[in-house]
Amino acid sequence: MMNKTSLIAIALLVFMGFFPLFVDSAWLAVGTTFLVFAVVALSQDIILGRAGVFHMGHALFFGLGAYTTAILNVNFGLPILATWVPAVLVPMLVAFIMVAPIIHLRGDYLLVATIGFNIIFIQVLENDVFGLTGGPNGLFGIDVVRVLGYDFSSQTHMYYMAFILLGITLFIMRNLDKSKFGRAMFYIHKDEIAAQSMGINVRYFKLYAFILGAGIAGAAGSMFSVQYSAVSPEAFNVTQSIMFFTIVLVGGSASLPGVLIGTFIMFVLPEMFREFETARYLVFGIAMILTMILRPRGIWPVRFGNIPDFLKKGVK
Amino acid sequence: MKKMFPKLTASLAVCSMLTSASFAAADVIKIGVQAPITGQYANEGQSIDNGVRLIVEQYNARGGVLGKKIEVVTCDDQGAAQQAAICAKKLVNEGVKAVIGSYTSGATEAAQTTYNRAGVLQTSDGTSDSLIAHKYWTFFRNSFPNSAEAEYTAKYFVEGKQYKKIVVLSDYSSYSTDLADATVKALKAKNANIIYEGKIKSGSQNFTATLTKIKSMDPDVIYFSGYYTDGGLLRAQQMQLGIKADFVGGDSNDNPDYMKLAGESAKGTLLINVPTPDILPYDIAKTFLVDYKAKFNMMPASIWSLMNVDGLRAILHVMELSKSDDTKVIAEGLHALKDFPGITGPVTFREDGERIGGGYMTYEVQADKSYKIVYQ
Numbered sequence: 001m002m003n004k005t006s007l008i009a010i011a012l013l014v015f016m017g018f019f020p021l022f023v024d025s026a027w028l029a030v031g032t033t034f035l036v037f038a039v040v041a042l043s044q045d046i047i048l049g050r051a052g053v054f055h056m057g058h059a060l061f062f063g064l065g066a067y068t069t070a071i072l073n074v075n076f077g078l079p080i081l082a083t084w085v086p087a088v089l090v091p092m093l094v095a096f097i098m099v100a101p102i103i104h105l106r107g108d109y110l111l112v113a114t115i116g117f118n119i120i121f122i123q124v125l126e127n128d129v130f131g132l133t134g135g136p137n138g139l140f141g142i143d144v145v146r147v148l149g150y151d152f153s154s155q156t157h158m159y160y161m162a163f164i165l166l167g168i169t170l171f172i173m174r175n176l177d178k179s180k181f182g183r184a185m186f187y188i189h190k191d192e193i194a195a196q197s198m199g200i201n202v203r204y205f206k207l208y209a210f211i212l213g214a215g216i217a218g219a220a221g222s223m224f225s226v227q228y229s230a231v232s233p234e235a236f237n238v239t240q241s242i243m244f245f246t247i248v249l250v251g252g253s254a255s256l257p258g259v260l261i262g263t264f265i266m267f268v269l270p271e272m273f274r275e276f277e278t279a280r281y282l283v284f285g286i287a288m289i290l291t292m293i294l295r296p297r298g299i300w301p302v303r304f305g306n307i308p309d310f311l312k313k314g315v316k
Numbered sequence: 317m318k319k320m321f322p323k324l325t326a327s328l329a330v331c332s333m334l335t336s337a338s339f340a341a342a343d344v345i346k347i348g349v350q351a352p353i354t355g356q357y358a359n360e361g362q363s364i365d366n367g368v369r370l371i372v373e374q375y376n377a378r379g380g381v382l383g384k385k386i387e388v389v390t391c392d393d394q395g396a397a398q399q400a401a402i403c404a405k406k407l408v409n410e411g412v413k414a415v416i417g418s419y420t421s422g423a424t425e426a427a428q429t430t431y432n433r434a435g436v437l438q439t440s441d442g443t444s445d446s447l448i449a450h451k452y453w454t455f456f457r458n459s460f461p462n463s464a465e466a467e468y469t470a471k472y473f474v475e476g477k478q479y480k481k482i483v484v485l486s487d488y489s490s491y492s493t494d495l496a497d498a499t500v501k502a503l504k505a506k507n508a509n510i511i512y513e514g515k516i517k518s519g520s521q522n523f524t525a526t527l528t529k530i531k532s533m534d535p536d537v538i539y540f541s542g543y544y545t546d547g548g549l550l551r552a553q554q555m556q557l558g559i560k561a562d563f564v565g566g567d568s569n570d571n572p573d574y575m576k577l578a579g580e581s582a583k584g585t586l587l588i589n590v591p592t593p594d595i596l597p598y599d600i601a602k603t604f605l606v607d608y609k610a611k612f613n614m615m616p617a618s619i620w621s622l623m624n625v626d627g628l629r630a631i632l633h634v635m636e637l638s639k640s641d642d643t644k645v646i647a648e649g650l651h652a653l654k655d656f657p658g659i660t661g662p663v664t665f666r667e668d669g670e671r672i673g674g675g676y677m678t679y680e681v682q683a684d685k686s687y688k689i690v691y692q
Contacts, residue, residue, distance in 0.1 A: 144433070234397075
């Protein structure tokens with residue numbers, strides 16, 4: 001049986017799948033941006049929306065993926081294809097090393113710590129550590145994806161690669177919702193103490209959410225660096241992290257349509273109304289305030305938990 | 317679910333409208349401008365955009381080029397590398413034939429690969445030597461490289477001023493590092509005594525820590541290879557700390573905002589640059605400046621926007637000459653161009669896209685902020 005979220009996910013995939021047939025390459029690029037940022041927002045949602053961990057340094061993992069691809073390709077000449085696995089594994093590893101010691105921190109304390117990590121990350125990039133990151137300028141001239149002599153460099157290729165990534169992400173999230181891990185995160189989010197007293201290892205599941213989210217964000221980062229063939233520190237600063245954080249909160253925590261609407265408002269609307277591009281922070285700022293007052297659980301909040309059906313029957 | 321369908325159809329309708337709009341625009345030739353319209357180099361960026369729009373307006377008044385009207389598409393790269401890369405994607409997808417800009421070498425370099433892959437011509441005033449390192453057939457530098465300026469600076473320091481203790485400062489940008497490196501190399505070749513090489517972080521406002529360190533070394537000259545936004549403040553803070561050394565600014569300090577930021581301290585600054593707009597001896601330059609002033613009621617921010625305008629003029633000239641809007645043909649035409657009369661002097665490109673020439677001067681800023689040529 002399919003629930004509403006799966007239907008929306010399928011409708012989205014079908015629509016996005018046929019989208020390139022109707023638009024020119026300028027809109028295709030907008031679509032690609034939407035797909036990549038939607039993946040990042042969804043990965044932030046795993047950590048913030050599902051596990052309920054206040055994490056405001058997500059641009060760090062996004063950036064780690066982007067820089068892993070860029071460094072391996074530009075400095076070491078590896079083909080893009082070979083950088084995909086490291087671009088997922090490096091953020092996961094860093095997430096483990098970095099977050100494991102602080103995962104027990106609660107709410108706002110953890111939030112400040114993650115912001116700190118993000119700031120350190122930008123400092124590391126700007127100071128051109130080991131001569132790898134290119135300093136404040138970043139790294140340029142990242143290659144395109146090449147497989148057996150074919151190069152996948154057109155905007156349509158880029159679009160479908162991002163599309164497949166979104167598909168994989170949605171698949172992971174669907175499985176997550178149905179699995180023991182997803183349920184555990186949901187309980188932790190609702191009531192941490194109750195979850196703990198039920199025998200859920202809170203630290204383990206929070207860390208699990210972090211590592212999974214970091215890996216997905218890393219994959220999106222790798223895609224981002226290839227799309228623009230350049231990476232530079234300012235794309236991964238705290239402002240970006242705040243953006244991902246608010247997308248989830250404003251759209252609706254743990255709500256697939258909510259997160260997608262948030263991404264759409266933040267990254268696609270400014271493209272459609274280009275003359276208002278500079279006003280986007282103003283609009284988004286006002287939207288944030290209004291949403292928090294009028295719809296404190298997000299524009300499109302989740303209306304149900306993963307309460308098994310047999311339990312719901314009696315309530316009716 | 318029912319609610320979803322009107323939304324889907326509505327967005328499909330919007331998409332198809334947009335597609336038809338882009339088809340209708342096929343009988344124009346699009347020229348892109350990638351420049352820092354906002355951000356710390358905004359006045360240079362806007363000046364590039366203004367200059368390009370002025371030339372395009374003049375062309376369109378005469379009926380355009382190849383019988384088609386020219387349309388300008390501007391993308392604001394904020395002088396930042398990531399935004400530049402995003403702009404490059406946007407402009408390529410807009411279908412532009414050539415891109416004018418950007419102002420900084422970093423933003424230019426970040427966009428280079430994308431333009432090259434798409435076969436879009438790019439002409440920039442970025443002076444970093446690294447810009448021509450890739451030998452992209454799509455890239456044409458419309459200014460002169462850092463190495464030419466470095467040679468001149470070294471000659472001026474060693475033979476002209478005979479400085480004994482030299483301090484070289486730069487920021488972390490590709491242009492500034494590149495110019496500082498080239499200058500240090502040229503100075504060392506002349507056996508000059510460099511007592512300190514340092515870097516400042518662009519936009520950090522307060523440079524007293526670095527300057528205090530420099531003060532203890534008692535230098536003859538502080539040479540700064542960065543941009544005017546930091547240069548003006550550096551000079552002001554140098555005077556506040558009472559460091560009695562000459563302050564020599566590289567070409568990017570030559571901007572009206574330098575004078576504003578340095579205030580009283582601007583007096584006595586030595587600036588090394590190619591000629592300023594108002595002393596360009598060419599007729600074509602004089603007419604352009606009159607037109608520019610009439611339209612925008614101000615002077616261009618600096619010579620750099622005029623260099624970019626020359627890049628555009630050369631491209632449009634070759635388009636008309638070769639009767640083609642194919643970028644490969646235009647690139648060949650640009651390489652074949654010899655002494656094309658430009659606003660900033662004759663334009664000739666080398667095989668790797670380098671503009672041939674030079675002609676630097678040193679200006680001393682007077683109390684009334686006017687320039688006096690002190691070394692040629």
